[in-house]
Amino acid sequence: MDTQISVVIVTYNRPLEVQETVRSLLNQSVKPFEILVIDDGSEPHLKLTVNFENFRLIRFDKEQGLSKSRNYGINLAKGEYVAFLDDDTVPSQHWLEAVQKGIMSGGDVLGGPLKPLFKAIPPDWWTEKDFGYMAGVGNIYGQRIWGANMIFEKTVFHKIGLFDSNLGRQKGKLLSCEEDKLIKKARICCRYLFLPEAEVLHIVQSKRLTLKYLIRWNYYEGKSNTLLNGRKTIKNTYDLLITGKSMLNPFIMVNKSKRIKLITDMTFKFGQLL
Numbered sequence: 629m630d631t632q633i634s635v636v637i638v639t640y641n642r643p644l645e646v647q648e649t650v651r652s653l654l655n656q657s658v659k660p661f662e663i664l665v666i667d668d669g670s671e672p673h674l675k676l677t678v679n680f681e682n683f684r685l686i687r688f689d690k691e692q693g694l695s696k697s698r699n700y701g702i703n704l705a706k707g708e709y710v711a712f713l714d715d716d717t718v719p720s721q722h723w724l725e726a727v728q729k730g731i732m733s734g735g736d737v738l739g740g741p742l743k744p745l746f747k748a749i750p751p752d753w754w755t756e757k758d759f760g761y762m763a764g765v766g767n768i769y770g771q772r773i774w775g776a777n778m779i780f781e782k783t784v785f786h787k788i789g790l791f792d793s794n795l796g797r798q799k800g801k802l803l804s805c806e807e808d809k810l811i812k813k814a815r816i817c818c819r820y821l822f823l824p825e826a827e828v829l830h831i832v833q834s835k836r837l838t839l840k841y842l843i844r845w846n847y848y849e850g851k852s853n854t855l856l857n858g859r860k861t862i863k864n865t866y867d868l869l870i871t872g873k874s875m876l877n878p879f880i881m882v883n884k885s886k887r888i889k890l891i892t893d894m895t896f897k898f899g900q901l902l
Contacts, residue, residue, distance in 0.1 A: 631731045632661035633724060633779070634707030638697040639715035640668045640797075643675075645831060646715040650678055653713075658725040661707040668697045693798030695791035695806045702785055710785075714764070714776035716831040718745060726826035727779055736781045736818035737811060739773030740826025742766070748834035753885040762845045762892070763836040771822040775807040776830055780814070788813040795852055802848035805856045839888060846892045850899020 635653055639646040646665060653660055662682035667674040669691035676685055686704070688697070702710055709731060713719060723740070730738045744756065744765040760766025767774045788810065796806035814820070835841050 632707040633709045634662045634705035635660045635711045636664045636701035637713050638666045641670045642715045652718045656724045657722050664701050666697045695793045695796035699790040711779040717776050718829040720827040726823050730821045730823045735821035737814045738779040738821045739777050740823040741768040742830045744832045745829040746832050750837050763832045764830045777828040803852045805852040842892045843895045846895040847899040850896040854900045
């Protein structure tokens, strides 16, 4: 008998994208036990008509943030396992089948590759290895489990707690690291499995392929890192001076990709400081 898997999708102002995510779940080779879509204060409220008995749409009048919304989904979920997808993802047809196999192998915390579904042609300097993680793809390189494709046995939350509500996307801020913190705790006491066959496509909008977005993403990633670690990693004026001088390096480097990568790295450090 297949393990009961509840799929939780938190959505915010992406009515067309989340509809495609739900549609892809209904076309799985192994059907989910239930689907929970949590509308985190979208304007207008999300409306979905889904022909699936164990489907629920929960609406918040005001935005709660990604972590609080996921925690709400965990508490509602009735399955033995809770799987999370982002509202702009399209799981492969055999995604849940691959997850079921991982569960049968004894996995407590599982996830698989996030591959790009581009809405625009990437610029010539963009590579998945260097910049993919800033667009939510490319975790295959380190075989890391990320939030857009992650699955937990529900008892794991009883052992380690829920997502930190101070981290994760909220009210226009690109805060993150909430899943990193939870998974780090889970790996101490649970079996972690990366499943190469459990593929999910992650939509990469054109704005995520711009330097402006990458700078903003890295700034908030730096702030999230400081919140996660409880300290500022640039400790004194000398370190700040060295960091500032390093910002000149991109203008003397020939390789455009390396120039942009250095700029984003420096933005991350300033995000840690500010």
